Amino acid sequence: DRSLLEADPEVAAAVAGELRRQDRTLEMIASENFAPLAVMQAQGSVLTNKYAEGYPGRRYYGGCEHVDVVEQLAIDRLKALFGAEFANVQPHSGAQANAAVMAALLEPGDTILGLALAHGGHLTHGMHLNFSGRLYDVAAYHVRADDHRVDMAEVEALAHERRPKLIIAGWSAYPRQQDFAEFRRIADEVGAWFMVDMAHFAGLVAAGLHPSPVPHAHVVTSTTHKTLGGPRGGVILSADTALAKKLNSSVFPGQQGGPLEHVIAAKAVAFKLAGEPEFRDRQARTLAGARILAARILDDRLLAERGVGVVSGGTDVHLVLVDLRDSELDGKQAEDRLHRVGITVNRNAVPFDPRPPMVSSGVRIGTAALAARGFDADDFVIVSDVIARALRPQVTDTELDALAERVAALAARHPLYPELQA
Numbered sequence: 186d187r188s189l190l191e192a193d194p195e196v197a198a199a200v201a202g203e204l205r206r207q208d209r210t211l212e213m214i215a216s217e218n219f220a221p222l223a224v225m226q227a228q229g230s231v232l233t234n235k236y237a238e239g240y241p242g243r244r245y246y247g248g249c250e251h252v253d254v255v256e257q258l259a260i261d262r263l264k265a266l267f268g269a270e271f272a273n274v275q276p277h278s279g280a281q282a283n284a285a286v287m288a289a290l291l292e293p294g295d296t297i298l299g300l301a302l303a304h305g306g307h308l309t310h311g312m313h314l315n316f317s318g319r320l321y322d323v324a325a326y327h328v329r330a331d332d333h334r335v336d337m338a339e340v341e342a343l344a345h346e347r348r349p350k351l352i353i354a355g356w357s358a359y360p361r362q363q364d365f366a367e368f369r370r371i372a373d374e375v376g377a378w379f380m381v382d383m384a385h386f387a388g389l390v391a392a393g394l395h396p397s398p399v400p401h402a403h404v405v406t407s408t409t410h411k412t413l414g415g416p417r418g419g420v421i422l423s424a425d426t427a428l429a430k431k432l433n434s435s436v437f438p439g440q441q442g443g444p445l446e447h448v449i450a451a452k453a454v455a456f457k458l459a460g461e462p463e464f465r466d467r468q469a470r471t472l473a474g475a476r477i478l479a480a481r482i483l484d485d486r487l488l489a490e491r492g493v494g495v496v497s498g499g500t501d502v503h504l505v506l507v508d509l510r511d512s513e514l515d516g517k518q519a520e521d522r523l524h525r526v527g528i529t530v531n532r533n534a535v536p537f538d539p540r541p542p543m544v545s546s547g548v549r550i551g552t553a554a555l556a557a558r559g560f561d562a563d564d565f566v567i568v569s570d571v572i573a574r575a576l577r578p579q580v581t582d583t584e585l586d587a588l589a590e591r592v593a594a595l596a597a598r599h600p601l602y603p604e605l606q607a
């Protein structure tokens with residue numbers, strides 16, 4: 186058979202270009218990571234050819250004896266990793282995992298209560314253009330203006346006022362831990378289901394470096410490609426099996442047809458690796474990197490003088506939200522500035538943002554991908570200083586060129602996928 190290069194040189198060239206980009210720049214988008222080679226090999230396997238509607242042992246297609254092994258391994262490893270009694274590994278993405286849970290537990294028109302998108306929530310937690318905002322009645326809680334922490338008093342008040350059927354914790358841009366026990370107490374008070382979307386911090390939970398939502402929530406969803414470092418995809422977990430049938434049938438046949446068994450194989454590999462000591466070390470470096478970054482930005486007198494801060498005054502997780510509300514530099518300009526020196530981030534609205542979302546007053550900076558590349562505390566000090574310098578309003582083009590050279594040198598010290606570059 187022809188190789189990719191022979192069959193389609195245009196796509197092959199774009200893939201090679203992307204490998205070069207990933208290798209030569211510093212990836213600090215908080216939702217991204219680098220899947221290990223073994224994960225990518227599993228995903229690029231013959232399992233992509235197989236239809237397997239149903240679940241292991243109960244398929245609607247013949248020839249599933251090997252994919253059954255793979256999917257059962259993924260389920261068992263995921264359950265063991267998070268101490269869950271139920272797992273579904275078929276959702277094609279985090280959004281589909283959330284859609285399946287909501288379809289299982291709610292009727293259209295029911296009320297859901299999640300963190301407002303503008304305060305760090307995800308699209309699937311009730312944004313008006315998303316299925317969640319179109320199908321369900323949405324109530325949203327916020328962070329407090331003074332300390333940027335989730336306002337649990339507002340959560341409780343809204344729960345009593347709006348009587349949601351589902352309360353959602355979890356976030357896409359929030360630098361702190363949430364109080365899952367308190368959320369559950371409030372959910373129980375009003376008879377709501379409680380779901381935690383741990384997409385962002387699942388890797389930290391797996392490593393034991395972040396409280397687990399599993400004992401507190403009725404259902405937990407996650408992506409597998411953020412801090413968890415696996416292939417792009419979603420999963421659903423629960424601490425008990427009471428909802429197993431409902432959740433499984435909501436994924437298939439409710440939301441999806443054939444599962445992506447090649448991706449499920451890659452998930453299985455990622456869950457195995459996430460149980461190894463090296464993974465814990467990597468998550469510890471991720472957390473240390475984020476703390477170093479927050480501290481270096483906060484300690485930079487020139488940045489402070491020009492109104493650059495850090496949302497909530499620090500971080501407990503893998504990301505830092507730089508607060509540019511009082512700075513002449515906006516989120517778009519900051520993103521472009523960092524791109525210019527070879528650091529990839531995304532601009533992001535911060536709570537109480539006066540600028541429109543396309544510009545925004547923040548950048549979200551994550552450390553998980555660099556930790557996967559082997560970055561340690563010393564490396565993160567260098568990266569943090571590069572970022573701090575690049576964000577200074579008075580930085581010159583010559584200085585930016587010098588910062589770009591430092592970034593290139595750091596990237597070269599930690600080659601990415603050397604096996605693929607040979």
Ligand code: PLP
Pocket residue numbers: 216277278279280281307309355356357382383384385408418419
């Ligand atoms: N949930 C949260 C909290 C997220 O941050 C994201 C992705 O950004 C998702 C769900 C959706 O995941 P996916 O992009 O796989 O649909």
